[in-house]
Amino acid sequence: MGIVDVAAEVVANRRLSDDYNVLELAAPEIAAHAAPGQFVMLKPAAGFDPLLRRPFSVFEIVRDARGTATGLSVLNKRIGPTTGLLYDAEPRARVACLGPLGRPFTIVNRPVEAWMVAGGVGLAPFATLADALRARDVTCTLFYGARRASELFYLDLFANLGVELVLTTEDGTRGEHGRIVAPLDRRLASRHASAPVMVYGCGPEGMLAATARAAMKHGRPCQVSVERIMGCGLGGCYSCVVPMRNGDGSFHHVRSCLAGPVLAGDQIVWD
Numbered sequence: 219m220g221i222v223d224v225a226a227e228v229v230a231n232r233r234l235s236d237d238y239n240v241l242e243l244a245a246p247e248i249a250a251h252a253a254p255g256q257f258v259m260l261k262p263a264a265g266f267d268p269l270l271r272r273p274f275s276v277f278e279i280v281r282d283a284r285g286t287a288t289g290l291s292v293l294n295k296r297i298g299p300t301t302g303l304l305y306d307a308e309p310r311a312r313v314a315c316l317g318p319l320g321r322p323f324t325i326v327n328r329p330v331e332a333w334m335v336a337g338g339v340g341l342a343p344f345a346t347l348a349d350a351l352r353a354r355d356v357t358c359t360l361f362y363g364a365r366r367a368s369e370l371f372y373l374d375l376f377a378n379l380g381v382e383l384v385l386t387t388e389d390g391t392r393g394e395h396g397r398i399v400a401p402l403d404r405r406l407a408s409r410h411a412s413a414p415v416m417v418y419g420c421g422p423e424g425m426l427a428a429t430a431r432a433a434m435k436h437g438r439p440c441q442v443s444v445e446r447i448m449g450c451g452l453g454g455c456y457s458c459v460v461p462m463r464n465g466d467g468s469f470h471h472v473r474s475c476l477a478g479p480v481l482a483g484d485q486i487v488w489d
C-alpha cells in the first residue's frame with residue numbers, strides 16, 4: 219500500500235517533561251506499512267496557522283493483542299507552533315497525518331553490530347529500528363545524548379529489547395559528561411577492524427556531521443537521518459535539499475524527503 223492521508227484521532231498524549239511528549243495517533247493504514255526511519259507529515263489544526271504540515275519520525279507502532287497495527291506514536295519536542303499544538307493535543311482531537319514517507323534505514327544482519335547514535339529528540343526513529351534489529355538477533359548499542367538526565371527518555375524500552383545503553387548528558391547529571399560522539403569515537407577506535415559495525419545516526423546537524431566523520435575516520439559505514447525543513451514531504455517544493463558528493467569531487471542535490479531522510483553519512487557534503 220502507498221502513501222495515505224488520514225484525519226487521525228489522538229488516542230493518548232503522554233507528557234514526559236515541560237517540552238517533550240509522546241502522542242499516539244489512530245492511523246492503522248500508515249502504521250501497518252511504516253518502516254524504521256520513515257516519517258509522517260502532521261498538521262494538528264485546521265486553517266492557516268500553521269499553514270504547512272511538519273515532518274515527524276514514526277516513534278512506535280502501536281499494536282492490539284493480536285499484533286495488528288492500530289496506530290503510531292510520535293516523540294514530540296515543543297519548539298514552535300506545530301510542536302506546541304501537538305504537545306497540548308487532547309484525546310479525540312484530530313491530526314492530519316500523511317505517510318508513511320521517505321526512505322527507511324537499511325537493516326543489517328548478524329554478525330554486523332548496530333550502533334545507534336541519538337541526540338535529543340533524534341531518539342525517535344530508533345525504537346522501531348531497534349525492534350527490527352533485535353528481531354534479527356543483531357547485537358545493538360544505543361549511544362544516547364541529552365542536555366540533562368531528565369531528558370533521557372524510554373531507556374527501559376531499549377534495555378528490555380536487549381540494547382546496550384551508552385549515555386551522555388551535557389550537564390553531567392547522568393552517564394558521561396559531554397557529547398555523545400566522544401564515547402562513540404572511543405568505541406570505534408577500540409573495535410577490531412574485522413568486526414563489522416553499522417553506525418546509524420539521528421539528531422541535530424552538528425551531531426550528525428560529527429557522527430558521520432567519526433564513522434568515516436574509522437572506516438565504518440554510516441546511515442544518518444537528516445532533519446531539513448520540509449514544506450511538503452512529497453518532492454514538490456525543494457525546501458529539503460541536501461548536497462551529496464559525486465565520485466569526482468563535485469556534488470549534486472537530493473530532496474531529503476524522497477532520497478532520505480536516511481542518507482549515507484559519507485556522501486553528504488557537511489560543510
Ligand SMILES: Cc1cc2nc3c(=O)[nH]c(=O)nc-3n(C[C@H](O)[C@H](O)[C@H](O)COP(=O)(O)OP(=O)(O)OC[C@H]3O[C@@H](n4cnc5c(N)ncnc54)[C@H](O)[C@@H]3O)c2cc1C
Binds near residue numbers: 446447
Ligand atoms: C524527517 C524529519 C523527522 C523529524 N522528526 C521529528 C520528531 O520525531 N520529533 C520532533 O519533535 N521533531 C521532528 N522533526 C523536526 C520538526 O519537524 C521541526 O522541528 C518542525 O519544524 C517543528 O514545527 P513547529 O511548527 O513547531 O516549529 P517551526 O516554526 O517549524 O520551527 C521553529 C523554529 O525552528 C527552526 N527549525 C525548524 N526545523 C528546523 C530544522 N530541521 N533545522 C533547523 N531549524 C529548524 C525554524 O526555522 C524556526 O525558527 C523532524 C524533522 C524531519 C525533517
Ligand code: FES
Binds near residue numbers: 449450454459
Ligand atoms: S519537502 Fe518538499 S521537496 Fe522535500
